[in-house]
Amino acid sequence: MSDDKPEVERFNDDNIFQEFDLPFKTAVQPQQLALDSKISFKCYKGISCFNACCSNIDITMTPYDVLRLARHFDIPTWQAQLKYTRPYEMDFHGMPGIKMRPVDEGAACQFMTEAGCSVYEDRPTACRYYPYGTMGMRRKDSGVMEDVYFVVKEDHCKGHEEDNEMTVAEFRQQQGVEIYDDMNRDWLDIIIKKRSSGPTVGAPSQRSMQLFSQSYDLDGFRLFTQSDGFVKMFDLDDEQRKAIDENDEELVRFCMRFLKQVLFGEQTIPMKDGAVKARYEQRKDVIQKKHQENVEKYSLRDPAAGGEESS
Numbered sequence: 001m002s003d004d005k006p007e008v009e010r011f012n013d014d015n016i017f018q019e020f021d022l023p024f025k026t027a028v029q030p031q032q033l034a035l036d037s038k039i040s041f042k043c044y045k046g047i048s049c050f051n052a053c054c055s056n057i058d059i060t061m062t063p064y065d066v067l068r069l070a071r072h073f074d075i076p077t078w079q080a081q082l083k084y085t086r087p088y089e090m091d092f093h094g095m096p097g098i099k100m101r102p103v104d105e106g107a108a109c110q111f112m113t114e115a116g117c118s119v120y121e122d123r124p125t126a127c128r129y130y131p132y133g134t135m136g137m138r139r140k141d142s143g144v145m146e147d148v149y150f151v152v153k154e155d156h157c158k159g160h161e162e163d164n165e166m167t168v169a170e171f172r173q174q175q176g177v178e179i180y181d182d183m184n185r186d187w188l189d190i191i192i193k194k195r196s197s198g199p200t201v202g203a204p205s206q207r208s209m210q211l212f213s214q215s216y217d218l219d220g221f222r223l224f225t226q227s228d229g230f231v232k233m234f235d236l237d238d239e240q241r242k243a244i245d246e247n248d249e250e251l252v253r254f255c256m257r258f259l260k261q262v263l264f265g266e267q268t269i270p271m272k273d274g275a276v277k278a279r280y281e282q283r284k285d286v287i288q289k290k291h292q293e294n295v296e297k298y299s300l301r302d303p304a305a306g307g308e309e310s311s
Contacts, residue, residue, distance in 0.1 A: 033132070033149040035169040041131065042162035045116060052156040053130055054112040059100035061085050063215045064183035064252055065124040066098070070219070071248070072122040077219040084110070085216075091195060096213045100124065125184060128175040131157050132168065136188040145189050147181065183249065186256035187215065193264060211262055218248070221255050235270040 033039070043050070070080035081098065090097035103110045111118045117127070126133065131152060136145045149168050153160055172178060190212070214221055224230060225244055236244075243250035260266040 031151050031153075033151060033168050035149070035167065035172075037149070037168050038165060039132070039151065039168060039171060040163065040165045041159045041171070042164035043159045047158055047162075049156050049158045051112055051114075051116065053154075054109040054117070056107045057100055057102055057109045059109075059124055059126045061098045061100055061124055061216075062180075062184045062187055063218055063255070064180060064187075066216050067218050067248060067252065068122040068124075069119065072119050076217075078217045081216050090191065093194075094209065095191070095194060096209055098216055125177065125180045128177045128180060131159065132171065134177075134181065136185065136192055145185070145192065147185075179249075183252045186253070186260070190256065190259055190263065211259060215255055215259060218251055218255060221258075222251055225254070233271060235272045 066077050066080050066085065069084055070077045073080065075083075084101055085098040086101045088097050088099055089095065100109065102108055109117075111123075117123055131154065132149060133152070134147055134149050137148055166174075172181075214224070222244065225234075240254075244254050254269075257266075257268050261269055
């Protein structure tokens with residue numbers, strides 16, 4: 001595959017949608033796009049389908065989406081998550097996800113008004129992209145996650161019939177998705193790793209489920225980084241500490257680094273000398289009890305016993 005090919009031709013060499021689960025349910029075959037792909041679309045008040053896409057929603061939310069809604073309403077992220085989202089399982093392992101909560105006893109978005117979206121400047125990633133979308137993927141023998149774009153033309157959407165040609169890159173700039181993609185990239189990378197790294201990583205522990213769920217409550221995570229236990233364990237300089245405390249975007253980035261460190265062992269956050277040993281001594285009774293429970297649960301074998309099951 002030549003690096004000199006235009007991006008759209010390079011992606012069209014193979015249909016990645018045959019290899020990856022789509023992040024939506026549809027009977028329409030999506031069309032694969034690249035940043036330099038030409039598209040034509042326009043949505044505006046007065047078009048015959050205005051608000052139709054908001055009348056029956058199924059919107060997966062990211063931690064950054066929740067954060068933006070929380071800042072829009074000047075409430076903590078846990079409250080935004082409680083009021084505006086509902087939980088769901090992202091895969092058969094029960095990996096925790098959240099979706100936008102529709103109106104009570106209906107499927108319409110609770111932020112839809114006759115004039116359009118009432119949270120337009122802070123609308124979620126999926127809403128900004130619609131009727132286009134993006135997904136992260138890794139090709140075989142590649143450790144680099146690539147952004148892939150797609151379009152699904154639903155019957156109700158008349159915006160595709162408008163004469164308003166642009167590239168995918170121009171569309172993304174118009175919709176303000178660059179910062180969203182930047183904030184979401186590591187979160188999507190974590191999801192892909194847990195789905196593609198085999199049974200050990202693919203079947204997450206209850207503890208890792210709890211840690212991943214914490215990413216949706218970024219204000220809560222910020223408080224966690226200020227706790228005595230965290231401060232005693234991790235060695236942050238004053239600049240990093242200030243950034244986490246005062247800058248939401250830095251908070252998101254640090255949260256994803258933390259998750260990758262505890263879930264996958266990607267050591268990017270320095271730990272204080274002796275912190276691991278001190279933590280073990282503090283939790284030794286709990287750790288040994290958990291180990292014994294696993295021995296009994298899984299009948300772990302003691303190598304010194306010559307292959308016989310440990311009692």
